[in-house]
Amino acid sequence: MRDLRPLFDPRSVAVLGASDDPTKWGQWIAAGALRGAHRRDVWLVNRKGGQILGREAYTSLAEIPGPPDLVVISLPESAFEQAIDDSLAAGAKAIVAITAGLGEIDDAGKAREAAVVERVRAAGAVMVGPNCLGVYDAAAELDVGSNSFTPGSIGIISQSGNLALELSLLAAEYGVGVSRFTSLGNQADIEAAELVGSYAADENTRVIGVYCEDFRDGRAFARAGAAAVAAGKQVVLLAAGGSEAGARAAASHTGALASDSAAIEAACRAAKILRVATPKELIDRALASLSSDRPRGRRVAIVGDGGGTGVVTADLVTEAGLDLPDLSDGLKSRLSEIAPTIITANPVDLAGAGEVDFWNFERVLNAVLGSGEVDSVIFTGYFGGYSEMNRDFAPKEMAVAAAIVDAAQASGRPLLTQAMYWCSAPAQVLRDGGVPVYRDIEGVVATLAHLVEQGEGFAPGVSEVGAPASPIDGDGYFESRELLAAGGVPFGAARRANSIDAARAAAVELGYPVVLKALGLLHKSDAGGVALGLADDAAVAAAATDMHVRLAPRGYSVETFVDTTGGVELIVGCRRDPRFGPLVLVGLGGVYAELLRDVRLALAPAGVDELEALLLSLRGAGILTGARGRTPVDVRAAAEAAAALSRVAAAHPEIAEIEINPLLVTPDGAAGLDARIVLA
Template sequence: MGKATVRDLSGLFEPDRVAVVGATERPGSVGRALFENLADFDGDVVPVNPSRDSVFGHACYASIGDVPRPATVDLAVVAVPAATVVDAVGQLGEAGVENVVVVTAGFREAGERGGRLERDLRETALTHDINLVGPNCVGIISTPAGLNATFLRGTPPAGSISLLSQSGAFIAAAIGWAARNDVGLKDVVSLGNEAVLDETDFIAEWAADPETDVVLAYLEDVDDGRRFIETARSVSAETPIVALKAGRTDAGGAAAASHTGAMAGSDEAYQAAFAQSGVVRAMDVESAFDFARALTGLPVPDHDDVAIVTNGGGPGVLATDAVGDSRLSLADFDASTREALADVLPTPIAAANPLDVRGDADVDRFREALDVVAAADEVGGVIVLCVPTGPLAFDDLGAVIGGVRSRVDKPVVTALMGGAEVAAAESVLGSHGVPNYFDPARAVESLAVLADYRDGAVREHAATTAFDVDTERAERIVIRALDRGVDHLGVEAMELLDAYGIPTPAGGLAESEEGAARIAASIEGPVVLKLASPDVVHKSDVGGVEVGVPTEDVRETYRAIVERARDHDPDATVLGVRVEATVTPAAGVETIVGAKRDPQFGHLVMFGLGGIFVQVFEDAAFRVAPVSERDAREMTREIQAAPMLRGARGREPADVDAVVETIRRVSQLVSDLPAITELDINPLVVSPEGVCALDFRARLDAAARPGDDCPNSDPPEYYSDSSSGSNMSSIAQSK
C-alpha cells in the first residue's frame, strides 16, 4: 500500500517541451515511431541519443544534460535498452525533468533480474520526485495538446473521455475503435508495470480536470485496494468512472477452507469495491464504451420509468424485453399524455408504451410524438428506435431527436437500425450528446447505467460505527490457537463470537464425559453435542454432531462422538465436545455470515442463504470491510432469498435489524483481528425474535498474530468445562 501522496500529473498532459530519449531514424524501431507520432505536437520535440547528430532534421543531443538551457524539458519519453533505463532516468531527474514515460520492456514481467531493475527504477524515480509512467507501457496521449507519446499507429479524435489501461494491447485496440466510431478521447495512459504511478493516481488527477467528463479504466489488478476505494468514492460523485475488469474467474477458490473462502473469489471483491465506490462496471469492451459515451453526453434520469418510441414492432418488442431484464420499467402514460398523443397521432395508433408510430411515419410524426413523450413527467428517459423507410430520412430524424434532447433535461438514446444512411444521423446525434446503437438492448442497457450512476453519485459514504466488544478476549483465543500450532478454529472457539456480541446458544466446551454432563445439566431440555477438532472441518460427515440428546445420554454420546473422530483420523486433535442448547432451524431462516481476507482490498464480508446447501445455491452478497449499516442492509436485500427474510408466503418477517447488526459485528471482528483469513458463521438462524449462530469456523494466519502485549497467560474460557456466559439470543432462549 503506501502510495498515498496526491501528485500533480498535469505536466504529463500539458508539456511545452518533450524529449525522446532513444530517438532514432532506424526503420521499425520504437524510438522512430515515438518521434514520428510527436510530429503534430504543439510544442518542441527534442531527440536525445549519443549515437546520432540529428533525427529527422532536429538537432540530437548525447544526453539530457546537453540540451540547451534555459528552456526546460517538461516530459521525457524513454526508449532505450532496459539495462540503461535506470541511468537515463537518473540523469533526467538530475536535470530537473519531473515527468517521465518509460516504454521499454524487460523489467518485472521478464523475471528476477528485470524485477531488480524495476525496483532500482522506482527508487531512482522517487529519489528525484519524478512522475513516472511505466515501464513496459505503450506511452500516453493528450489530444488537446496534440501529444501522441506512444509508438502505436493512429491518434483518437478529441473528446472528453480519459482512458487508462493496464494492457498496452487494449490501448492499441481502443485507439482504433475510437477513431472508427468517432468516439472522442481526452487523455490516454498505458500504465505498464506501474513502478510509480498507478490507476488511482490518474483517477485522482482527472477528477480535477474540467475537460474529462468520464474516466474509462481497463483493469487487471489493483495494487492498493483501500486507496482505490477511497479515491474512486470521492471522484465518482462528480466524474463517472467506468471500469472494465479483466480476469473475473478465480481458480483458487476450490482450495478455500470455508464456504466464504470458496465463494468469495477476487471478482466478488472487485464487484463489491466498485459498488461501494460508485464505479460503473462493464463486462465487455463494447459495453465499456457504450457506458462511457452515455455518461459523457447525457443527464441522469430523475427516475427509472422510460418510454419507447418506434416505427417498427419488432425492435419495440426487443427493447421491451431488454427493459424487463434491466432495472428500468416502462412508464405508464397518464391521461394527459395519452390525450396529447391522441391529438397529434393518426387514429389507429394507440397511445401506449411502447409507442409504435407505424412504418409510414415521417419525421413530423416522430417529432410530435417525441415532444409529447419527452415532456411527460412520468417519463424519466426516452429510447427511440427506427428502421429505414421511404417516408423518413435518418439525418432529418437525427436533427429532430437532437432538438428534443436539447429541450428536455432527460436522457435520450437511439437505435437507428440501418446501414450507410445511419452515419449522417449519428453525426447530428453526436453533436447533441445522443449515442446511437444498432442493437436496442444496448440502448436500454446504457440508459440503465445512467440510473446506476445516479444512485452511486448521490450515495453519501456512511461512516462505520464500532460496537463495544471484548477485543482482548478475542485476541487471547486467537493467540492460544496459534501457540498450539493450529491454523483453524471451530466450535471450540464459539466464545470468539460471544466476545463480539454475536448471539450463540447457551453452552460450553467439555473436555470429558463428566464435563459434558455438567454443562448439559445447566441447560433446560435436550442438548446438541458437536465435535471440537480443528482437523475435522465437516463434523456431520464423520458423525461429529448429535442433536436432541437427553441429559441422561450425554456421557454416552460424548464418548461415541470422540470415538468416531478417532476412527476417522487417529492423528486428529480432539479438543473435546461442545454442549449447547438446542435451536431448531425450522423456527427461522438459515443464513450465513462470513469473511475472507482479499490481498487487494482486505477483508470481504459475505451474507447469504446458509445451511447445508450454501454452495449449491451460492446466493450471497459481498462488501469490503468495514461495512456500514447501509451496506449491511443492502446485502440483506440483494440475495435472491431476501423475500424469505421479509415474510414470504405468510411467514412472519424475520428480525432483519439483528442480521444487519451481525454483519457489522463480523466486519468489525475481522477488521480488528487480521489473523483471521477466513470465517464462517453457518448457519446463522434468523427468526422474528432475533439471530443465533449455530456453527462457526475460521482459518488463521500466524504471520498476522495479534501483538505480544495481548494478555494470554490464562487459558481462554472456551477450554474450560463450564457453561459459557453466552450472549444467547431470544430464539435460543425460546428453545
C-alpha cells in the same frame, strides 16, 4: 495527490532512444512527440547522434539545451537503470518507461523496479511503467505512445495497449474520441488509483474508462473512483479477475464464496463505478454517461417509427426487468393530436408520421419525455436516415435533432437512441448534445438497465478500515465465539469440555436438550463432528464416545440446543483480500452454503443498512421476507450481527477468514450457532 502536469502537459519532452527506423518504438514515439513541437521543446536523444525525422539528435541527455519536464525511455532493459539516473540528473519531473523485461518477468525485475522507484520519488518525480505503451493528452497535444487517438471526451486508463486501441476505435464509430490515455504497464510508481484522481480533475475528460488486471491497492482505487463519480466523472471499469482459482484454495466457506470477481463487484457498488465485461459494454456505458441525466426508476417508454423494432425493443426491455407502463389517456390524446396515425400504446409508433413531417419526431418525444409518466425513453428507428437518402433533408433533420436534445435536457430524463444510421449527421447532433446514439438496440437496453440498477442499489461509499486492534491469541472455536461475542454478535450458551465425563457434566449444567461439537475440526458438520438435540445423559455419552473413536477431537463444546423451526440459516463471514482489504459476505448458509452460492459482498467494515439491503437482494430473499405464507424473520437483526462481524474482521488484519455459519435468524432475532477463524 502528486502533480501529474509534467506527465500530461509538459513544457519540454526528451525521447531517449529516438530512432529514424520506422519499425522501432523510438521512431513512433519521436514522431508523436514532434507533432506537439509547436507547443513545447522536443529533444530527440540517440547515442549515435545524427539526424532523426529531420531533427538533430543529441547523443545524451546531458547535451540537451534545457531540463526536460518529461523523458520517454525507449531503451532495452539492460540500459534501464542508467536511463532513469540520467533522466533525473537532467531534471526530469516525469518519466514514461516503455522499457519491457522487468517486473513482469520475475522477482528480480520487480526488485530492480522498486529500487528505481525509490530514486524517482526521492527526486520528486513520477514514473509511468515500465512495460507501458505511452501517454496521450488531446488538449495538450501530447502523443508519446505507439498509437494515436481521435480527440474527444473519454479518458482511458489501460493495462493493455491493444485493448485501449479497440476502445478508441469503438468510440470513434460513434463520433466520440479520447481526451487522455495512459498505459499502466507494471504500475511500479503511478498506479490506477492516482490516474483516476488526475483524470477526474481534468476539465476535458467527462467519462473515465479503465481496463485493469492488477489494482495493487484496490481500496485506494475504489476511493478514487467514488471521488470521481461524486465530481460528475463516471468511472466505467472493465476488470480482469473473474477466476475462481484463488477461492478454491480457501479454508472456509466464506473464502470459497468470496471470489476475486465478487471483491471487485463489491468495491464497484460501494463507489458507484459501473463494471462491465467487454470493451463494447465499456463504450456503451460511457456514451450514456456523457449525459448528466440518470433514470429515476424502471418506467420506460419506447418511441419509434416501425412496429417491428418496437416489438423487439419491448421484449428486450421486459427481459431486462424494466417496466413498460401503459400511457395515460391524456398523453395518448396529445399524441393523437400530433398525428392521427400515431399508435399511442407503449411502444409508441409514429407509423409514417415522421416522414410526413420530421418535426413530429420532436413533438412526440417532447410529449413523452415531459409527461412525467416514465423515467426514461428509448428512441429507435430510421431517424437520421433521411439525410442519407437526400442531402436536402439534412438541414431540417439536424434542426429536429437539436430540438430533441433541448427536449431531453428540459425533461431531466435520459433519452437513449438506436438508429439504423448511427453515423449520420443528425445522429451526431444528438450525440453532441448528450443524447447517446447506438447502432444496436441490445446495447441501449443493457446500458439503461445497468444505469437503473446502479441508481437503485445501496451505495454507502468506500469504508475506512481504521487502526488495528491488538492481535488475538488463538484461532480455536471458543476464541472465535468469544471474539465475535465481545464485538456484538449474539451466541447461545456454551461450555468447553476436555473429556467425555466433562461433556456429560456440562450438559447437566446447561439443561437438555443440548448440542455436542467436536473441537479442532474446520468443517465439523462434514466430518460428523456435530450431534444435535441430545435429550439425556446417555445420548451425550454415546455421541461423545463415537466422536472420540472416529475423530480424536481436542475436546468438546456443549451448547444449548436452539430450535431452528421457523428460522433461516445464513452464512456471515469476512475474508481479507490482498487488494481490497477486508470483505464481508452475507448469504443463505448452513451446510449447503457453497452449493447454493446465493451470497453478496461488501467492503468491510459495513453498516447495518447496507448489509440489510444486501440480504434483501439475495435470490432467495423471499425466504426471509415471508414467501408462501412463511413468517418473516428479523432481517435487521441478521444485518446487525453481520455488521458486528465486519467490524471485528476489519480491526484484526491477522485474520485471513472469519465466519459464522450458520447464523440462525428467526422472527425474534438472530444468533450465531457456529464460528471459526483462519489466521493469515
